[in-house]
């Protein structure tokens with residue numbers, strides 16, 4: 254028997270890329286590939302790339318430089334670029350990096366097996382189409398790997414919002430929602446494979462409006478309520494949301510659906526109305542705060558996280574102070590902040606970029622405020638009882654790690670624990686990025 258070919262996938266960027274990498278591995282499984290954890294042992298390397306900031310895209314080219322020598326060691330090795338850099342740069346990658354054998358965009362990876370065959374026949378295929386067929390339905394059925402306890406499930410993809418700084422509407426295309434029936438089928442399949450927590454994914458997930466089983470469009474809230482009926486699915490999350498799509502029924506679901514976890518990633522980007530307008534966010538800071546207030550009315554313990562961009566073109570000191578004020582008003586469980594990065598092809602890229610010293614100083618100040626908030630929230634958990642879904646063994650002997658309802662990583666050392674257990678835990682200690690606790 255010949256040994257199966259080995260596939261190594263390196264994933265950059267957002268959770269949707271993580272999900273896509275799993276689906277690509279399944280697709281290649283149908284062509285006889287098994288996954289491996291080391292590029293050195295691979296016959297095919299796929300870089301599933303991100304184009305969101307300049308640094309993210311540049312990383313791909315430096316990684317290619319590092320991988321190049323592996324081709325001398327293994328003449329069978331083929332290298333492919335997938336994801337959002339593939340979509341944005343397409344054939345340009347082939348010109349810039351002769352080491353690359355195939356380029357496949359986020360909407361065509363169901364065609365990977367055919368592309369792989371073309372590569373083995375000596376071609377260098379590029380496919381960055383936005384095809385009319387549904388890639389999820391056209392994925393070859395590879396061996397269905399067991400999943401962990403928590404899994405992602407893409408329900409909506411693409412974005413029509415066109416924030417002035419963002420490449421996603423170009424790399425992922427127009428907003429498309431998957432039909433509810435297919436999502437429910439996939440969710441049941443995940444649960445049958447041991448998954449207990451599902452995070453619904455979409456670039457603009459709360460804009461979900463897929464075809465429902467009654468022929469009408471379903472909202473995300475409707476979909477969540479339907480998923481909550483799956484008995485052995487214990488927890489539901491969703492990400493990423495836009496403030497303008499936080500509809501009444503979704504807010505209500507946070508108060509009514511027990512399985513919907515009290516955690517929400519709701520990016521706002523800036524606290525200044527002037528900058529929000531220039532960003533084409535189409536909402537004000539006050540609107541954002543009002544949405545959170547309504548959510549906290551129905552779910553007072555809701556944990557909130559966000560994203561921020563500092564140094565958007567035209568941002569002055571007062572605008573930046575407004576962002577700090579908003580952060581202080583919200584009390585984030587966690588937040589990501591980024592220096593503005595001009596992306597070719599986006600409207601904001603036409604505007605002059607602020608000096609890097611200003612960007613650095615603002616990022617530093619914002620992160621200090623966020624870190625302090627995060628620490629306070631975490632320390633306030635000590636002494637409280639939370640529910641933890643245990644996922645895997647941690648570093649210390651006998652220790653397991655899992656997630657609280659609020660998405661805190663929680664460590665417990667107890668021989669009675671195994672992955673997949675849902676237990677009440679008393680928090681005893683707050684560490685840098687996690688909590689320690691004991692079983693109740």
Ligand code: SAH
Pocket residue numbers: 305306418419420421456457493494495520522560561562591592593594595596
């Ligand atoms: N769909 C999500 C976010 C997608 S990108 C949303 O609407 O919020 C993830 C984060 O990257 C964004 O929230 C933003 O904070 C950041 N980001 C996007 N484009 C950027 C750019 N050009 N420069 C810096 N940060 C950027």
Ligand code: SF4
Pocket residue numbers: 412413414415416419420421422456457495
């Ligand atoms: Fe990008 Fe804005 Fe769409 Fe989010 S909502 S993906 S930031 S364009």
Ligand code: F3S
Pocket residue numbers: 265266267268269270302303304305336337420421424425456
């Ligand atoms: Fe990056 Fe594409 Fe996700 S640009 S953030 S991988 S949608």
